[in-house]
Amino acid sequence: MGQVLTMEGMEIVYEKPGTLTQTPFHFCPGCGHGVVHRLLMEVVEEMGIIDQTVGVAPVGCSVFAYNYMDIDMQEAAHGRASAVATGIKRVLPDKYVFSYQGDGDLAAIGTGETIHTVNRGENILMVFINNAIYGMTGGQMAPTTLLGQVTSTTPFGRESSHVGFPLKITDLVAQLPGAYYVTRQTVHTAAAVRRTKKAIEASFKYQMLKKGTCFIEVVSNCPSGWKMTPVEANVWMEKNMLPIYPVGDLKVPKQ
Amino acid sequence: MEENSKNAPMFMQGNEALAEAALRAGMQAYFGYPITPQSEVMEYLSAQAKKHNAVVLQAESELAAINMVYGAAGAGARVMTSSSSPGISLMQEGISYMASAEIPCLIVNVQRGGPGLGTIQPSQADYFQATKGGGHGDYRLLVLAPSSVQEMADLVFDGFKLADKYRNPVMILADGALGQMMEKVTMPPAGSLPYTEKPWATVGKPTTRERNILTSLHIVPEKMEEINLRLQDKYRRMRQEVRSEQIGVDEAEILLVAFGLSARICQKAIELAKEKGINVGLLRPITLFPFPTEAIAKIVPNVEAVLTVEMNAGQMVEDVRLAVNGKKPVYFKGRMGGMIPTPDDIVLEIETIAEKNRITQV
Numbered sequence A: 001m002g003q004v005l006t007m008e009g010m011e012i013v014y015e016k017p018g019t020l021t022q023t024p025f026h027f028c029p030g031c032g033h034g035v036v037h038r039l040l041m042e043v044v045e046e047m048g049i050i051d052q053t054v055g056v057a058p059v060g061c062s063v064f065a066y067n068y069m070d071i072d073m074q075e076a077a078h079g080r081a082s083a084v085a086t087g088i089k090r091v092l093p094d095k096y097v098f099s100y101q102g103d104g105d106l107a108a109i110g111t112g113e114t115i116h117t118v119n120r121g122e123n124i125l126m127v128f129i130n131n132a133i134y135g136m137t138g139g140q141m142a143p144t145t146l147l148g149q150v151t152s153t154t155p156f157g158r159e160s161s162h163v164g165f166p167l168k169i170t171d172l173v174a175q176l177p178g179a180y181y182v183t184r185q186t187v188h189t190a191a192a193v194r195r196t197k198k199a200i201e202a203s204f205k206y207q208m209l210k211k212g213t214c215f216i217e218v219v220s221n222c223p224s225g226w227k228m229t230p231v232e233a234n235v236w237m238e239k240n241m242l243p244i245y246p247v248g249d250l251k252v253p254k255q
Numbered sequence B: 001m002e003e004n005s006k007n008a009p010m011f012m013q014g015n016e017a018l019a020e021a022a023l024r025a026g027m028q029a030y031f032g033y034p035i036t037p038q039s040e041v042m043e044y045l046s047a048q049a050k051k052h053n054a055v056v057l058q059a060e061s062e063l064a065a066i067n068m069v070y071g072a073a074g075a076g077a078r079v080m081t082s083s084s085s086p087g088i089s090l091m092q093e094g095i096s097y098m099a100s101a102e103i104p105c106l107i108v109n110v111q112r113g114g115p116g117l118g119t120i121q122p123s124q125a126d127y128f129q130a131t132k133g134g135g136h137g138d139y140r141l142l143v144l145a146p147s148s149v150q151e152m153a154d155l156v157f158d159g160f161k162l163a164d165k166y167r168n169p170v171m172i173l174a175d176g177a178l179g180q181m182m183e184k185v186t187m188p189p190a191g192s193l194p195y196t197e198k199p200w201a202t203v204g205k206p207t208t209r210e211r212n213i214l215t216s217l218h219i220v221p222e223k224m225e226e227i228n229l230r231l232q233d234k235y236r237r238m239r240q241e242v243r244s245e246q247i248g249v250d251e252a253e254i255l256l257v258a259f260g261l262s263a264r265i266c267q268k269a270i271e272l273a274k275e276k277g278i279n280v281g282l283l284r285p286i287t288l289f290p291f292p293t294e295a296i297a298k299i300v301p302n303v304e305a306v307l308t309v310e311m312n313a314g315q316m317v318e319d320v321r322l323a324v325n326g327k328k329p330v331y332f333k334g335r336m337g338g339m340i341p342t343p344d345d346i347v348l349e350i351e352t353i354a355e356k357n358r359i360t361q362v
Helices: A032-045 A060-067 A081-091 A101-110 A111-119 A170-173 A190-207 A230-244 B015-026 B037-051 B062-074 B085-101 B125-129 B150-165 B176-179 B222-239 B260-275 B293-302 B317-323 B344-355
Strands: A053-057 A074-075 A096-102 A125-131 A178-187 A213-219 A248-251 B009-013 B027-030 B055-059 B078-081 B105-111 B142-144 B167-173 B182-183 B242-249 B254-257 B280-285 B288-289 B305-309 B330-334
Touching: A032 A060, A032 A125, A032 A190, A032 B293, A053 A081, A060 A074, A060 A096, A060 A190, A060 A230, A074 B062, A081 A096, A081 A111, A081 A125, A081 B055, A081 B062, A081 B142, A096 A101, A096 A190, A101 A111, A101 A125, A111 A125, A111 A170, A111 A213, A111 B062, A125 A170, A125 A190, A125 B254, A170 A178, A170 A213, A170 A248, A190 A213, A213 A230, A213 B055, A230 B150, A248 B085, B009 B015, B015 B037, B015 B150, B015 B167, B015 B176, B015 B182, B027 B037, B027 B062, B037 B055, B062 B085, B062 B105, B078 B085, B085 B105, B085 B125, B085 B344, B105 B150, B105 B176, B125 B167, B125 B242, B125 B288, B125 B344, B142 B150, B150 B167, B150 B176, B150 B182, B150 B222, B150 B280, B167 B176, B222 B280, B242 B293, B254 B260, B254 B344, B260 B305, B260 B344, B280 B293, B293 B317, B305 B317, B305 B344, B317 B330, B317 B344, B330 B344
Parallel strands: A053 A074, A053 A096, A096 A125, A125 A213, A178 A213, B027 B055, B027 B078, B078 B105, B105 B167, B142 B167, B254 B280, B254 B305, B305 B330
Antiparallel strands: A178 A248, B009 B182, B142 B288, B242 B280
16 A cells, blocks of 8 residues: 555566557457557667558558557558558568458458569568458458358358458468568467567568568457457457468468 | 659650659659559559658559548658549549548549549540549649649649649649650759648647547538538639630630640641631630639620630530620530541631631631
8 A cells, every 4th residue: 555666676678669659559459450550660779670661451450550650651542552562662672561451451452562562573562461350440241251250231241152252361372472471470479479570680681682572461460350259359360361371481481 | 764863854654654753843742543545653652662761552453542541641652543534433532521521632633534433545535523522522633734744744743733822632634645645844853842841630649739630520500510611711712823824825716725735736726827817815724713704804805706625525614604794605525425626627617617717707
């Protein structure tokens, strides 16, 4: 009772990166977006490339990324993030450029841009958050929604005979010669967070080699859209999503 | 095109003249998708890009192309795209985003007949789309209308300059005939259009400034209204850029109003009408937005009637009627779907109007 905590005699071992703004995240409790935002900004800060980095945030829960990331950013129309990133990178070829896109953006409305950006081997990083649902618009079916998964537009579960199959766009992207590094990760455990950060670090470094597109899928959750607690959501994700979207590298640079 | 130090006149196709002018105006990047009747623009630029150290990239669609323009222009480069009517429709979402985020660029529409896939012949049926916004939301483009190959070149310089001045997309509204025809053209010298500072561009945040964000999303309605008011104020300021050409309006009994190719045809019709003893003048808007409302209003008291000639079902005529404001009768003559009115068609119309308004033929 009445104990006053001070910093005296304490050592800072972990703090918010300076590349994140003071704006509190709007993301729902348990959501993976905040973790990936932080990892991206940690890498930008640690590499000392704040003044050389431009990010692109399109429509979806990713749209407010520029409220949190304290770097130069462009907002893109729905699905067009990688086209916008292409435009930036082509006129600033020595800068670091990344797009941060959800499953609806990257694998539904922006499928054409995704395939062709990677096929041209644009020297950018594409970060793809796959949570199998449209979070921003209130929980509708995504291209990556699992068969049988209930969403507000598949109230009886996704049926392949009606709306097709979960789209494994990362597998498609890995087939393209323009892809340099393609990996699928998660951020639902401490170990997974560390692996994803390593993938982001590697991707930023690879950009300067100018050998093609880096593509990181982060299989994530949507507790609100899935109508689960954060813990339930992570359990459901492991049990149901990871068998369809297994974690691991799909394409690694040839040594 | 070899560098022409003396700037001697050359014989060039409209599309190629536009492309050469863009390079001379210091265009740093072009993104496009092939479509008739303007594919020569990207073909010409592709061949010349290396020499001018410009980025020229064929996109997978007009959607991708306009969003590449957004990215590159947002990063501070001088950027152009070109297309024709159906392709311009596909670009409208991106154009609306650029107008809202205030990203300057030059968009060229070499119009063809529509609606739908339409035809590949020249048309002016995208007047409404170009001058009234085109995509969603309250916004305007500065719209320039060339009527010769010379202007296909000159207006590129004006277009880039105005885009930077107002931080707004500018459209050159040409047509398939202007794009395809060959005429004498004197090219403006390369390097004559200086680059402007773009402190708002996203190029990487130095420690000396706050981060730059280019966005059209403002979720708080009070903020969105404030931005709308600021944009509307900018569109009002653009009025000072209004430009038109007047031919023989002082003695005119009938005033023709026509832009682009239609204005060229009207010039011949004026000669033919004069032979028949009817004095006809021409006002040719060079800027379609801002529209030369005042210039028309000034002439109206001195003429008996106004005839608007367009290659569409009657679009600019609505703006002409607003300018005339009921003071004199306004008539319309148009052809659609890639068909072009002939000078004789127009003279016939002029004679009918003269008769209706009891204009004495000398």
